[in-house]
Amino acid sequence: MGELTLDDVLRILELIDKSQFDYFHLTLGDLELTVSKHGLPVTRGEEERGAAPPPPAGPAVGVAATVEPPSGRASGPTAPETQAEPGATRGAGAAPLGQASTAPAAELVTVTAPMIGTFYRAPSPEAPPFVEVGSHVAPDTTVGLIEAMKVFTSVTAGTAGEVVEILVDSGQFVEYGQPLLRIRPAAAGSG
Amino acid sequence: MALRRVLVANRGEIAVRIIRACHALGLEAVAAVSVADRDSLPARLADRAVCIGPARAADSYLNVRALIAAAQGTGADALHPGYGFLAESPELAEACVEHGIVFVGPSPRCLRAMGHKLEARALAQRLGVPTVPGSLQAATLDEARAHAAALGFPLLLKAAAGGGGRGIKIVADAAALPGQFELAAAEARAAFGDGTLYLERYVANARHVEVQVLGDRFGRVIALGERDCSLQRRYQKLVEEAPAPGLAPATRAGLAEAALRLATALQYESAGTVEFLVDRDTGAFYFLEMNTRIQVEHPVTEMVYGVDLVQWQLRIAGGEPLAPELAAARPSGHAIECRINAESPVHGFRPCPGTLTRWEPPAGPGIRVDTHCYAGYTVPPYYDSLLAKLIVHAADRAAAVARLRAALDRFVVEGIDTTIPFLRELIGDPDYAAGRFNTRWVEQRHLAAAGTASDVRAGTGGGADATD
Numbered sequence: 001m002g003e004l005t006l007d008d009v010l011r012i013l014e015l016i017d018k019s020q021f022d023y024f025h026l027t028l029g030d031l032e033l034t035v036s037k038h039g040l041p042v043t044r045g046e047e048e049r050g051a052a053p054p055p056p057a058g059p060a061v062g063v064a065a066t067v068e069p070p071s072g073r074a075s076g077p078t079a080p081e082t083q084a085e086p087g088a089t090r091g092a093g094a095a096p097l098g099q100a101s102t103a104p105a106a107e108l109v110t111v112t113a114p115m116i117g118t119f120y121r122a123p124s125p126e127a128p129p130f131v132e133v134g135s136h137v138a139p140d141t142t143v144g145l146i147e148a149m150k151v152f153t154s155v156t157a158g159t160a161g162e163v164v165e166i167l168v169d170s171g172q173f174v175e176y177g178q179p180l181l182r183i184r185p186a187a188a189g190s191g
Numbered sequence: 192m193a194l195r196r197v198l199v200a201n202r203g204e205i206a207v208r209i210i211r212a213c214h215a216l217g218l219e220a221v222a223a224v225s226v227a228d229r230d231s232l233p234a235r236l237a238d239r240a241v242c243i244g245p246a247r248a249a250d251s252y253l254n255v256r257a258l259i260a261a262a263q264g265t266g267a268d269a270l271h272p273g274y275g276f277l278a279e280s281p282e283l284a285e286a287c288v289e290h291g292i293v294f295v296g297p298s299p300r301c302l303r304a305m306g307h308k309l310e311a312r313a314l315a316q317r318l319g320v321p322t323v324p325g326s327l328q329a330a331t332l333d334e335a336r337a338h339a340a341a342l343g344f345p346l347l348l349k350a351a352a353g354g355g356g357r358g359i360k361i362v363a364d365a366a367a368l369p370g371q372f373e374l375a376a377a378e379a380r381a382a383f384g385d386g387t388l389y390l391e392r393y394v395a396n397a398r399h400v401e402v403q404v405l406g407d408r409f410g411r412v413i414a415l416g417e418r419d420c421s422l423q424r425r426y427q428k429l430v431e432e433a434p435a436p437g438l439a440p441a442t443r444a445g446l447a448e449a450a451l452r453l454a455t456a457l458q459y460e461s462a463g464t465v466e467f468l469v470d471r472d473t474g475a476f477y478f479l480e481m482n483t484r485i486q487v488e489h490p491v492t493e494m495v496y497g498v499d500l501v502q503w504q505l506r507i508a509g510g511e512p513l514a515p516e517l518a519a520a521r522p523s524g525h526a527i528e529c530r531i532n533a534e535s536p537v538h539g540f541r542p543c544p545g546t547l548t549r550w551e552p553p554a555g556p557g558i559r560v561d562t563h564c565y566a567g568y569t570v571p572p573y574y575d576s577l578l579a580k581l582i583v584h585a586a587d588r589a590a591a592v593a594r595l596r597a598a599l600d601r602f603v604v605e606g607i608d609t610t611i612p613f614l615r616e617l618i619g620d621p622d623y624a625a626g627r628f629n630t631r632w633v634e635q636r637h638l639a640a641a642g643t644a645s646d647v648r649a650g651t652g653g654g655a656d657a658t659d
Contacts, residue, residue: 031621075647115244115257115260116241116244116257116260116261116264117256117257117260117264118241119258147424148256148257148259149255149259149260149286149290150255150559151256158255173260173263173264173265174264175242175243175264176226176242176243176244176245176251177226177242180244185295
């Protein structure tokens with residue numbers, strides 16, 4: 001099978017758009033393409049550990065990337081990751097993609113837990129917290145970690161702005177979707 | 192060690208069932224729920240509910256890490272997996288062991304031993320438990336051809352790694368073999384990641400009969416009679432009853448003895464089910480597979496034996512030995528269960544999620560309804576379509592059938608389509624009342640005429656092992 005060209009991708013997007021399907025995933029060698037409609041969560045599996053998420057372009061989308069445990073390796077293989085929740089910035093889970101970037105500056109954006117587990121505000125007990133109230137963050141700024149079965153998943157801000165409230169303590173058990181912190185989005189253009 | 196708090200790692204009616212069993216034993220129950228089930232009945236009945244992930248099952252109910260994190264985060268000392276989802280996953284059971292959480296079910300060793308259908312068959316053969324005549328495996332069409340010539344037609348192709356009806360194909364004759372082999376292998380690969388198949392003689396006039404077993408940590412294993420689950424559509428059970436009707440006493444005793452032999456050899460712990468095919472023409476029975484979990488149809492056994500199987504699962508997990516009187520328990524009367532699904536029988540049984548505007552289940556002596564539904568509940572589209580199990584118990588089979596008919600007539604559901612009208616038709620059929628049915632009866636008598644082409648084409652029948 002040959003290379004996937006831009007034309008191929010555009011053609012695929014066109015077909016998906018016209019189809020009745022809401023979710024499309026294509027793997028060609030080491031290339032993966034995932035398309036979802038109507039704000040359905042995009043999930044990725046079997047991503048190589050430590051691979052950095054692609055830099056966000058366009059609308060702010062919260063991405064939870066998986067990293068190695070801060071100290072020592074987790075023994076044995078771990079379950080495939082569930083990650084890259086584009087809804088990391090949403091409230092009840094129904095907000096359309098890109099809402100964060102179009103929200104009025106006065107409206108606070110809540111960063112919610114992309115998974116269930118133990119929330120950590122710092123990469124290690126000795127290290128300073130990733131962010132404090134007053135910190136300025138970019139969409140890809142790490143604001144905390146969530147640990148489950150010794151695998152750590154980073155939580156990113158998902159939006160540019162200023163941290164105005166931190167809602168959970170380090171070491172606290174959080175559920176999926178639980179509010180973690182609130183961000184006042186930067187005015188359009190300055191973020 | 193006694194348990195204190197149990198994480199219920201499932202949803203729907205079985206989550207409600209487990210929570211109630213926990214409460215009856217004085218245990219706390221924590222419901223692990225997806226976003227879609229946050230306001231569900233299990234979430235409200237439990238002492239606490241935790242959201243483990245998005246609606247998609249792969250990200251919530253099938254996510255081992257999320258379940259372990261939920262158990263640890265809520266201080267649960269045990270995890271009950273229910274049925275379906277990860278109930279028979281050695282990975283979840285092992286993760287529980289590793290994290291000091293009691294898995295309410297058999298050991299990972301038993302889950303693995305019975306999870307691979309060919310290995311389970313081989314163990315049965317070593318123990319002298321009869322299996323359907325067939326091949327060890329057929330990785331290629333040529334191998335399948337060679338085995339088929341020895342076995343004769345018609346025959347069944349089954350997935351070695353399988354279960355649950357997927358990857359099963361009936362092959363009428365030699366000409367159909369290449370096409371069906373390709374289909375079955377593709378289905379098996381897609382469902383189980385392994386396209387290996389095996390061949391089995393097709394038993395045309397068969398009943399699906401299964402034996403309930405229960406084992407404790409101390410090597411004691413008992414059998415609590417059998418259930419007949421012959422009424423199926425596409426390998427999915429519709430109606431189950433206990434005891435199995437029309438079974439010769441010798442066959443009944445032989446089934447229980449074979450199930451016990453298998454469970455004892457496995458040092459089986461917790462509740463399990465050994466499934467058999469009974470040839471109605473010869474009276475011979477054959478081992479199909481063992482299900483290492485509590486099953487959907489467990490209530491019919493509970494009704495006739497007066498035991499609570501889910502409570503016993505919890506007690507065994509807590510280290511209690513089986514009570515001696517359980518081994519001496521005898522069945523009393525007859526029980527029948529039917530599954531009420533959110534499916535439209537007139538539209539090829541397509542799923543019908545939506546809001547229940549009316550939900551009025553029947554009640555009265557000898558009537559039990561296991562459900563998570565209520566008026567106003569919205570059935571989410573993400574999961575299986577089981578709404579409720581209607582179970583009746585009466586002094587004998589005729590009285591149970593009459594009671595079930597009356598109960599089905601009084602079951603009022605509005606807002607979505609359900610299988611209730613179809614169940615009324617089945618239970619109202621004089622053949623059913625007379626016990627004249629086999630595993631193909633539903634498809635041949637009640638679906639072929641309706642012209643649901645897909646059902647006719649599926650052509651399921653004897654020799655197939657239905658899912659739970």
